Amino acid sequence: xxxxxxxxxxxxxxxxxxxxxxxxxxxxxxxxxxxxxxxxxxxxxxxxxxxxxxxxxxxxxxxxxxxxxxxxxxxxxxxxxxxxxxxxxxxxxxxxxxxxxxxxxxxxxxxxxxxxxxxxxxxxxxxxxxxxxxxxxxxxxxxxxxxxxxxxxxxxxxxxxxxxxxxxxxxxxxxxxxxxxxxxxxxxxxxxxxxxxxxxxxxxxxxxxxxxxxxxxxxxxxxxxxxxxxxxxxxxxxxxxxxxxxxxxxxxxxxxxxxxxxxxxxxxxxxxxxxxxxxxxxxxxxxxxxxxxxxxxxxxxxxxxxxxxxxxxxxxxxxxxxxxxxxxxxxxxxxxxxxxxxxxxxxxxxxxxxxxxxxxxxxxxxxxxxxxxxxxxxxxxxxxxxxxxxxxxxxxxxxxxxxxxxxxxxxxxxxxxxxxxxxxxxxxxxxxxxxxxxxxxxxxxxxxxxxxxxxxxxxxxxxxxxxxxxxxxxxxxxxxxxxxxxxxxxxxxxxxxxxxxxxxxxxxxxxxxxxxxxxxxx
Numbered sequence: 001x002x003x004x005x006x007x008x009x010x011x012x013x014x015x016x017x018x019x020x021x022x023x024x025x026x027x028x029x030x031x032x033x034x035x036x037x038x039x040x041x042x043x044x045x046x047x048x049x050x051x052x053x054x055x056x057x058x059x060x061x062x063x064x065x066x067x068x069x070x071x072x073x074x075x076x077x078x079x080x081x082x083x084x085x086x087x088x089x090x091x092x093x094x095x096x097x098x099x100x101x102x103x104x105x106x107x108x109x110x111x112x113x114x115x116x117x118x119x120x121x122x123x124x125x126x127x128x129x130x131x132x133x134x135x136x137x138x139x140x141x142x143x144x145x146x147x148x149x150x151x152x153x154x155x156x157x158x159x160x161x162x163x164x165x166x167x168x169x170x171x172x173x174x175x176x177x178x179x180x181x182x183x184x185x186x187x188x189x190x191x192x193x194x195x196x197x198x199x200x201x202x203x204x205x206x207x208x209x210x211x212x213x214x215x216x217x218x219x220x221x222x223x224x225x226x227x228x229x230x231x232x233x234x235x236x237x238x239x240x241x242x243x244x245x246x247x248x249x250x251x252x253x254x255x256x257x258x259x260x261x262x263x264x265x266x267x268x269x270x271x272x273x274x275x276x277x278x279x280x281x282x283x284x285x286x287x288x289x290x291x292x293x294x295x296x297x298x299x300x301x302x303x304x305x306x307x308x309x310x311x312x313x314x315x316x317x318x319x320x321x322x323x324x325x326x327x328x329x330x331x332x333x334x335x336x337x338x339x340x341x342x343x344x345x346x347x348x349x350x351x352x353x354x355x356x357x358x359x360x361x362x363x364x365x366x367x368x369x370x371x372x373x374x375x376x377x378x379x380x381x382x383x384x385x386x387x388x389x390x391x392x393x394x395x396x397x398x399x400x401x402x403x404x405x406x407x408x409x410x411x412x413x414x415x416x417x418x419x420x421x422x423x424x425x426x427x428x429x430x431x432x433x434x435x436x437x438x439x440x441x442x443x444x445x446x447x448x449x450x451x452x453x454x455x456x457x458x459x460x461x462x463x464x465x466x467x468x469x470x471x472x473x474x475x476x477x478x479x480x481x482x483x484x485x486x487x488x489x490x491x492x493x494x495x496x497x498x499x500x501x502x503x504x505x506x507x508x509x510x511x512x513x514x515x516x517x518x519x520x521x522x
Contacts, residue, residue, distance in 0.1 A: 044061045057120075
């Protein structure tokens with residue numbers, strides 16, 4: 001954390017002034033063209049650092065690489081690397097994993113003085129970056145564990161801390177408090193790593209169930225012993241924390257801050273740092289308000305992990321007994337897809353298995369496609385309305401339940417009366433046409449409508465015989481209208497104008513039942 005004193009002046013010699021983005025850029029060497037070569041260069045510098053040689057020349061790095069090559073086959077040859085350029089990259093303003101200084105003491109003659117004599121050294125934060133990368137590379141699933149045996153040591157340290165505080169032994173207070181802080185921090189990291197590893201085991205069990213079955217008993221025993229030990233020690237640890245608080249927490253923190261050996265931190269900052277650490281220790285075993293202690297949370301997480309491992313064991317056992325697992329299911333599906341008659345059938349099979357669907361928002365169509373030219377681009381075409389349920393939830397609107405049947409008997413009766421009246425009017429007009437004929441008089445609107453209806457049927461019924469149009473016939477229940485070829489043609493006078501029929505004359509005769517009725521009457 002970037003610190004300032006009471007006057008606002010930056011402290012810690014600006015060593016903590018790097019922003020978050022600057023710190024992330026420290027990992028840039030892992031993205032370079034030869035990240036493994038850069039890593040071995042840093043490993044060589046770490047070897048020299050371990051023998052108390054913090055500032056190194058490129059020749060020193062080359063010699064360290066040769067020593068590493070005797071034990072590791074994958075170490076790159078120093079002759080194949082441009083060590084100076086690589087070290088310069090690591091010490092550039094954008095990375096700052098190293099810092100570079102010029103060492104004129106290395107100049108033995110004038111020619112050497114004219115050349116650059118740079119030496120390089122890890123920056124503090126650059127070394128942490130290197131350690132973080134090495135930790136990631138060296139992490140193994142076998143290292144995950146829960147520290148069960150540490151509870152007895154924690155209880156003894158709390159009791160010793162209370163005794164040292166009552167006796168005024170500042171050095172012992174500092175040692176015990178620092179030890180408790182590091183032990184509980186280590187337990188937190190171990191637990192978090194262990195549960196992440198369990199999730200990875202559950203995720204990859206389908207791939208290698210034999211590995212899970214090999215270690216299942218060890219996993220269950222390890223977690224059961226840890227939760228039993230935690231449950232046994234939790235009340236005793238809570239009493240030990242109360243005992244420390246009864247000895248005087250403020251006095252304890254002042255004594256620890258007074259003995260703290262961090263010279264670049266102000267006394268007030270050290271006291272505040274130890275107060276924060278003590279609150280973290282206290283929350284492990286004493287609850288704040290209605291919340292659970294961190295020990296209870298860890299115990300609950302362990303019980304859940306045990307249940308998860310048992311459920312996973314049952315799943316693996318049943319799948320091996322029945323011969324059906326995700327692996328076998330995928331293999332069968334792949335075989336079916338490969339044996340499908342065509343690509344469309346294979347796509348349909350896989351889509352049904354994984355519930356794959358097309359993008360519904362892009363499958364909408366306009367209500368009237370004829371209004372949109374197929375040459376119109378999609379960004380110029382008018383938009384299609386999308387339902388709210390499809391837009392917000394990706395589901396098409398439900399058709400809804402069946403609606404009640406509406407009888408509307410009065411409306412039906414009125415429509416029926418209107419229909420009967422229209423038919424009576426048409427029948428009366430057809431009768432007048434049959435009695436009075438269609439020529440040599442002016443047809444009223446009803447008669448004109450009846451003639452046009454029958455004329456349309458007659459025109460639609462015409463057929464072509466030997467390249468010539470023959471006559472056509474249109475009938476109703478009253479009369480039959482027949483188009484007869486006539487060179488002079490004919491015409492019909494109506495209230496709205498004259499209808500000319502060139503090449504045809506109209507012949508009107510009674511239809512079927514009407515003809516028989518008239519024959520009987522006559």
